[in-house]
Amino acid sequence: MGVYGAAVQGVLGVDSTIQEGIADRKQAESNIELARDAATASLQRGTEEAGAIRNAGGQLQQAQAFAYANSGVDVSVGTAANVIASTAAAAERDAVTAENNAMREAWGYKKHGIAFQ
Secondary structure, eight states, X not given: OOHHHHHHHHHHHHHHHHHHHHHHHHHHHHHXXXXXXXXXXXXXXHHHHHXXXXXXXXXXXXXXXXXXXXXXXXXXXXXXXXXXXXXXXXXXXHHXXXXXXXXXXXXXXXXXXXXXX
């Protein structure tokens, strides 16, 4: 293989390296997009979960108020009011926890996507 053969092999090797680089970049871009999509989906799930928790908490508060009122208890004062307020606080705490967990999960996906840049 003479000088020309070595030159041809060199050119082919460079072309192969360029093609591998292009393929690697396309894969990285795909991974970045997947990570971004996963982060968005995580935040959406967190919002939906928090809404469901708040809804369930509200339903429980209504059931508590109904049960107290049905028993002749004034739900606007005393223990009944405290129980209903505690239920509201617990539901809100759980909803915020769901949102925070979703944000942490999304951050992890975003961090993973940054690794491909």
